[in-house]
Amino acid sequence: MAFLQVTRAVSTDGSVWRTNRAIVCEWGRRMRIWVLAVVLVSAAAAVPAAGPQTLVYSWSGNVGPLNPHLYSPNQMFAQAMVYEPLVRYTAEGGIAPWLAAAWEISADRRIYTFHLRHEVSFSDGTPFTAQAAKKNFDTVIANGRSHSWLALVAVIAEVRVIDDHTLQLILKQPYYPVLEDLALVRPFRFLSPAAFPPGGQTADGIRAPIGTGPWRLAESRLGEYDLFLRNERYWGFRPKIERIRVKVISDPNTCAVAFQAGEIDLIYGDDQISPFTYMLFRGDRRYSSGTSPPLATRALALNSAHGPTREIAVRRAIQHAVDKEALVKGVLLDTETRADTLLSPTRPYCNLGLTPRGHDPALAERLLDDAGWRRTDDERFRSKAGRPLSLDLCFIGKSALQKSIAEVVQADLQQVGIRVLLKGVEEDMFGKYQKEGAFHMIFNDTWGPPYEPHAYCSSMRVPSHADYQAQAGLPMKADIDAWIARVLVSTDENERRRLYREILSTLHDQAVYLPISYTTGLMVHGPDLAGVAYGPTRYEIAFEAMVKKQAATGLSPATEGHHAQLHP
């Protein structure tokens, strides 16, 4: 009882709460000190601004050890900064001299003789000679199994050194895209002989990433950044910018935020930001933005060997049912242009004047009716002999863009009575579906230059590609494969044109692809950056032509390439 009285006394006279308020005040004082400390630290923490001699770019991961002859985790854009090819692919689709100043091709197209530039040296000072080039060719050929996708590796019979600056490639058989394959970012680029590993095979790794290119890799901090310095021994145009810091930013939203906060100077590429984010920047007068010329084709492959898409009428109806114009406007926000053919007419041998298949739902319905796919008044979807007209459309589940496009295609096809089931899968599973032909419709982008048309068409003969699987049901598939085989070894330009016309017009006629749009690279930068241009391929970034205005004393001569279509 006494206990209860004491409790009441303590609680009712308010002394406890007065004491509590004193404690609160003390805590308040302590917290104020903490808040002040945090504010001071924040204020002291100035964001390190990159100087005029440093350009800051971002990439989803570190650039890797930069072995010029291997693949992942070496990043292609960085390999292209450090290593150079004998010849270079131009924006017009041609081939230009680079480390090789000139070349001759024998009459039987089996011997290529390259005359190397005399003034070239690696960034470690080692001269670039025919012996150094041969050492690189030999190690690539020795590791041929890793390059089985590239026909040239298997076609080279021998590499000969004629003199210090003359190199000969002897082929087992004629192969017309030799120069195109030599222009690729990998594997035919050149590492300094001093940077080869003790065993002499770069498949085992390299000592250091030393090439002849305008940049050299100076520092890599895992998960943070890679730092490139200007190669002061560079034989070509000297970049105005001294350093390129490539920050590791794996999330596209973070990339956009980092750009807005001034942490990076440049957004450049075909998957760095979404079209929506790009349009936000484009509407902001503080930034310059632009899109590249067509890089590749965004397309759906329609399986001619499986399900209702085996019928050409269904495939053709799909072409007319999808409103590509609305899709480009509504989903891609006009960052890409509508595609009417599998390969852009700007590619070599691809300007064939093929007739586009426009949006015409009535025609699509007629085609389906004529083919026996009919629907009764109370049915939404068509059927034939009890079989419903139902197709699956596979896309990469995490790709918001593919999902949006798939939904539009689904809605458009539903209008003409085709039921579409969307299948969003993981990227590797998606690859497996493509490889095994387990689809009716699947996203299947083309490869872009310099792979188009020769390497891309060549892959159509290999069963592991969606292209092969999509074409497998065509009655003339064997002919297509034979034409492709012939075009690659053809030595006659006119015959090559004729064969490419046969191949591409047959594919167009058979409607095994639904070309949607020509993909573009998106580019955004601030007003202090000039000379930003799109290179001829999506894998190379011409940093050497860029200038930060504070550092500029005049623009450096731009290498060949497209200037992006700049928007104010």
Place this chain on the structure above:
Amino acid sequence: MRNYILKRVLILIPLLLTVSILVFLVLRLGANDPAMAYLRLSRIPPTDEALCAARQLLGLDRPWAVQYLDWLWHAVRLDFGNAYVTGAPVLARILYYLPNTLYLAGVSLLMTIVLSLPLGILAALNKDRWPDHLTRALAFTGVSMPGFWLGFLLVMLFSIRLGWLPPMGKGGVSHVIMPAFTLALMSLCINIRLMRGSMLEQLNTRSVLYARVRGLSERRVMGCHVLKNSLIPVVTAIGMHIGEMLGGAVVVEMIFSWPGVGRFAVSSIYNRDFPVMQCFILMMTMIFVFCNLAVDILYAWIDPRIRTGKGPDACI
């Protein structure tokens, strides 16, 4: 106590072995093929020859049992193999990134403790008055707000609008403030509520009343009787928060491009880099077990009833 600790440490051996087998099987039972991921990352068309070469390169062409035993044999000697994607030793890479994650989680934990205890006390001592309402509202909002959204809101405000803090990356102290706060907020809010509830409970116990009756100073009553006893559930929660923070760091590290082991693990999962995933999960298991052990020891230190094994009335 020593036997208890020894026993808990020894349990780790069968636990890690079981986890390693489970992880190994779960990874391989999936339909995903690391060779396919390797070719995708290398931009090599997945021809049968290329797949075969990639499988051979990655050691995936051997039977599962051989792969596991080979991995285990090396793992017991702390050799967790090389990453499929980079070819670098897995343990070295994880140990390279781990300090960054521990730094981030450590700062978050510090924020949680430093902010949640006074706010919880403030709320308890001002029950049903405006500081209490304010703290409860904050706690409710904080618990409900997903980390990825909060992260971007903070960046929008402090990096883009005000320009006070860097939006990403690791550098000085300023770089850690936003990611640590994002990571800490949920634990912070849970702890505020816990501290408030626990403190209110303690304020109404007989021991506190008797302490006051004994004429002890209010500071002593609050410090030795209320605060210390109120901390017990909070300490238990903090043990769980460490796990949450290491797990939550995965999202925060992606948003803020923080070079930690969480982001490394995410990219490894995406790339089907089995050796990295196996090592990461084992290491996280060990960290969880040791954190729980540390909490149990701390718990026993704070509460003598646990240490002595006597009942709840032992100290009254």
